[in-house]
Amino acid sequence: MPESFTDTPLLTERFDAALRYATRHHARQLRKGTPIPYAAHILAVASLVLEMHGDEDEAIGALLHDVVEDGGGRAALAEIEAAFGxxxxxxxxxxxxxxxxxxxPGWYQRKRAYVDAFPDKTPGALRVSLADKLxxxxxxxxxYRTHGDAIWARxxxxxxxxxxxxxxELALAFEREHDRLGPAxxxxxxxxxxxxxxxxxLAESHQGPDTRTLFDG
Known part of the structure; x- marks a missing residue:
């Protein structure tokens, strides 16, 4: 089958600009415990969002999703809104x-709040989140398959x-929002x-059954 083309590309110069912004922000950052440039993650998240039929705003959001919490803060958020909407x-x-x-806040407080906010997130934000967590x-x-329990030190x-x-908890939260995420x-x-x-x-094979299953037991 020949390659398919379109006269109205989904991704425009806005995506190109967001890619440059994101890769420059994360230029010195590595994936935890690895020599892998952090750009590998943001590119993977954007790719997954596009595979889910996300639009350009979602793809740009995927590229930029870690900029604020990874050091950019509110100043970076203001830049993102000014540049990308x-x-x-x-x-x-x-x-x-x-x-x-x-x-x-502390780790548990942040993660609990993130999961609890799922019902208030837009479908586009949920698709970016799903791509990130996947x-x-x-x-x-x-x-884990390669290094065993040593990975948890990261x-x-x-x-x-x-x-x-x-x-x-994340898997359950996405399952609850399944219909809002869309068929793709x-x-x-x-x-x-x-x-x-x-x-x-795999953890059970290494450590035995977990003592807790979810946040509340």
Whole structure:
């Protein structure tokens, strides 16, 4: 089958500008515990959003989703809104667990609030979030299979129970919002569940059953 083309490309110069902004912001940053440039993550998240049939604002939000909480703060948020618009800025806010990197709440408080806010997030913000968490969980599973329990040191959480609980909560939250995410996102909701369950099963093979399953027990 020949390649397909369009006379109205989804991605415009706005996406190109966002890509430059994001890669410059994260230029010195690496993925936790690896030599992988952080740009690999934001590119993967944008790719997944486009595969879910997200629009250009969502794809730009995917590129920029970590700028604010990874050091940019409110100043970067203002730059993002000025350059890329209020819709993109709102997607970034919805995907940031703090707007003040130098004065952030504790880990549990931030993660609990992030999950609890799902019903108030727009479908576009949810698709960006799903892409983010799916890429992270894929990376965790791949590295867990390779390095075993040593990977949990990256998160500063002993044997990783808190991280596993958080990802199980995320999988449930996306399943609850399944209909709002749209049919093109459905396979990715299912993949997140499979990936999270595989992480849990691998942890059980290393450590035995988790002592807690979700935030509340």
């Amino acid at each position: 209020a819709t993109v800025a709102a997607i970034v806010v919805a995907n940031s667990d703090t707007l003040d990197p130098d004065d952030r 890429h992270n969980s894929r990376s965790i599973l791949t590295d 998160f500063g959480q002993g044997l990783g129970l808190a991280t596993r609980i958080y990802y199980r 996102a459905s396979p990715y909701v299912d993949e997140l569940r499979r990936t999270v369950d595989a992480i849990t099963a």
